[in-house]
Amino acid sequence: MLIRKLTLASIACAALVASVVAAPVRADDVKAGDLVISQAWSRATPNGAKIGGGYLTIENKGSAPDRLIGGSSDVAASVQVHEMSxxxxxxKMRPVEKGLTIDPGKTVKLAPGGYHLMMMDLKAPLKQGDKVPVTLEFEKAGKVTVSLDIEGVGAQGPAGASAGGSGMGGKMDMKKMPDHSGMKM
Structure with a gap:
């Protein structure tokens, strides 16, 4: 009887730990096989721009590596994986010839100044506030469509992400600051 109680307690404890430790998939996350793609965004482009960047985070929750090998979108003639270094x-910026490997248990972030998607020969400008569908192609997980949230021209990250802790891409929202006007010094 004591062993049974300990076993049930152990199972309950393990379930609790697993639920706390396991990162939930957010509503805006997209699953492709063992991969979870999140925080997909891009910057607005000026009229006449022929290229645009795409940024996102890919987490491999599986036990085998996968590789991002390219993509496509109706807004561009081609979508390539590039690296800045x-x-x-x-x-220097160059295409990643054999694709970008996402090792098991690892997360790869495509961000300005590093790995990113390069949308070549844009058919129209990317406009702030729009959502642009992009189909990513993975070696194992196959094709999956994500929606890039188009942020401002100089954005450093997606809206709502904790860049600098403000959720404003590193900019502080003064309207959300507490009112300290009644404090005595």
């Missing part, structure tokens, strides 16, 4: 003090 510094070489001898010079910023």
């Amino acid at each position: 510094m070489e001898n003090g010079v910023m």
